[in-house]
Amino acid sequence: MSRPRPGRDDSPDRLYTLTGGRSRAGSDAFDLVTLVVAESDPVPGMQSEHASILRMCRFPTAVVEVAAGLGLPVSITRILLADLHDTGRISARHPRASYRLPDHDILEQVLVGLRNL
Amino acid sequence: MDSVTSEQRQTLHSTADNGLKIVVVGGFGVGKTTLVRSVSEIRPLNTEETMTQAGEGVDDTGGVAAKTATTVAFDFGRISLDAHNVLYLFGAPGQERFWFLWDRLFSGTLGAVVLVDTRRLADSWYAIDRLEHHGTPFVVACNDFGGPVHTAGQIREALDLADEVPLVFCDARSRESSKQVLITLVEHLQSVVAQDPTPQPIPEPAP
Numbered sequence: 001m002s003r004p005r006p007g008r009d010d011s012p013d014r015l016y017t018l019t020g021g022r023s024r025a026g027s028d029a030f031d032l033v034t035l036v037v038a039e040s041d042p043v044p045g046m047q048s049e050h051a052s053i054l055r056m057c058r059f060p061t062a063v064v065e066v067a068a069g070l071g072l073p074v075s076i077t078r079i080l081l082a083d084l085h086d087t088g089r090i091s092a093r094h095p096r097a098s099y100r101l102p103d104h105d106i107l108e109q110v111l112v113g114l115r116n117l
Numbered sequence: 118m119d120s121v122t123s124e125q126r127q128t129l130h131s132t133a134d135n136g137l138k139i140v141v142v143g144g145f146g147v148g149k150t151t152l153v154r155s156v157s158e159i160r161p162l163n164t165e166e167t168m169t170q171a172g173e174g175v176d177d178t179g180g181v182a183a184k185t186a187t188t189v190a191f192d193f194g195r196i197s198l199d200a201h202n203v204l205y206l207f208g209a210p211g212q213e214r215f216w217f218l219w220d221r222l223f224s225g226t227l228g229a230v231v232l233v234d235t236r237r238l239a240d241s242w243y244a245i246d247r248l249e250h251h252g253t254p255f256v257v258a259c260n261d262f263g264g265p266v267h268t269a270g271q272i273r274e275a276l277d278l279a280d281e282v283p284l285v286f287c288d289a290r291s292r293e294s295s296k297q298v299l300i301t302l303v304e305h306l307q308s309v310v311a312q313d314p315t316p317q318p319i320p321e322p323a324p
Contacts, residue, residue: 031136031225032138032205032221032222033205033225059128059133060130062136062205064164064193068164073167074167095135095136102227102306106202109198109199110137110198110227111300114196114198114296
């Protein structure tokens with residue numbers, strides 16, 4: 001964990017450069033646990049963060065894991081993910097839970113999974 | 118190849134498609150990361166969430182100093198439950214100034230574990246208050262620090278805990294004990310759902 005962490009102490013300018021000056025994603029579609037899957041390989045000339053995301057997400061990877069992997073704040077990561085999503089380079093598997101209380105089936109599955117640990 | 122991708126990462130099953138959240142909230146040094154580590158299949162990772170005060174619209178040009186982002190670091194771990202469901206555990210600092218992080222973490226979370234050190238119960242008051250305000254179901258887990266023994270009744274009273282909120286004792290260093298805390302939470306969720314089977318829309322984040 002001694003890796004330098006860009007984002008916190010870096011010049012904010014760098015983060016704005018990464019996102020082309022945007023401070024918010026176009027949508028809040030990416031939950032922290034939305035699972036991201038790459039739909040293509042990195043191509044030459046691609047922004048390095050975009051290429052890193054595509055390499056990281058060959059298997060499903062949560063938004064928060066992508067952020068940790070990039071060493072970037074979640075908010076910046078969301079913007080980068082939105083770029084890739086808009087161009088069809090990634091797909092997103094959003095959490096199913098859309099209600100305040102989870103449904104019984106999901107809870108039962110969680111319980112079974114935990115007991116099997 | 119950067120340090121991230123060259124690191125041995127344990128990948129999820131390709132069929133994984135449903136991320137779930139449980140938040141572990143508690144004061145500094147209470148053992149949140151220890152608990153997450155005990156049950157996580159990956160070494161706990163750390164990331165940051167930021168909130169810029171000026172982020173809602175056009176940035177004020179009043180000066181860079183005026184729009185410093187508030188940044189909070191938090192840990193998380195992961196448990197693959199089955200071929201589809203992946204549970205993420207988030208360790209979140211309990212202090213009042215991190216309210217905005219909680220609002221994000223609590224959104225869509227199954228429930229929360231309030232991890233407490235019985236020598237510093239007051240550290241948990243604010244977190245419990247916010248969870249109640251959000252209507253997020255939670256359990257209270259007392260991490261064993263070998264301090265003076267308090268009875269469950271004493272702790273309930275000190276935390277002003279509602280009768281229906283489960284209170285358990287645990288050792289966050291123990292995988293089995295930490296797992297039991299999570300099971301207690303999910304069983305509690307089942308009873309909450311059983312009492313209120315009608316799904317309700319997520320309320321707007323509270324101020």
